[in-house]
Amino acid sequence: MKTGVLMIAHGSRLQEANNHAVAIGRMVQEKYGVEPLVVSFMELAKPSMAEGLAQLVAAGVNDVKVIPLFLYNGVHIQKDIPEELEELQKSYPNIQITVGRPLGADERIAQLIFERIQEVS
Numbered sequence: 001m002k003t004g005v006l007m008i009a010h011g012s013r014l015q016e017a018n019n020h021a022v023a024i025g026r027m028v029q030e031k032y033g034v035e036p037l038v039v040s041f042m043e044l045a046k047p048s049m050a051e052g053l054a055q056l057v058a059a060g061v062n063d064v065k066v067i068p069l070f071l072y073n074g075v076h077i078q079k080d081i082p083e084e085l086e087e088l089q090k091s092y093p094n095i096q097i098t099v100g101r102p103l104g105a106d107e108r109i110a111q112l113i114f115e116r117i118q119e120v121s
Helices: 015-032 049-058 075-091 107-119
Strands: 003-009 037-041 063-068 096-099
Touching: 003 015, 003 049, 015 037, 037 049, 049 075, 063 075, 075 096
Parallel strands: 003 037, 003 063, 063 096
Antiparallel strands: none
């Protein structure tokens, strides 16, 4: 099996915000050698989840690891993303799709928040 990663961000009308999600994906690629990796968006930006998945499949991926770029286990994580992936799975019955957890309550995020507090102190 060839594994690829589909990172899913919310999406924004502001391209600058979307660029941050793409930059995170690029960091993961460069620092950890994760390839292929596509950053996609739920709404308001391209590529969509469907387009991102299609890019991975076109690259020969048949094992997709979906990583949500969301902090919490809210409606998008519990309902919207699984429902859309279930629909997409119908178009790609031979592709294995596994969804990871959102970023969540993590000590590394707490550390980053503390660093941001220090920056403005």
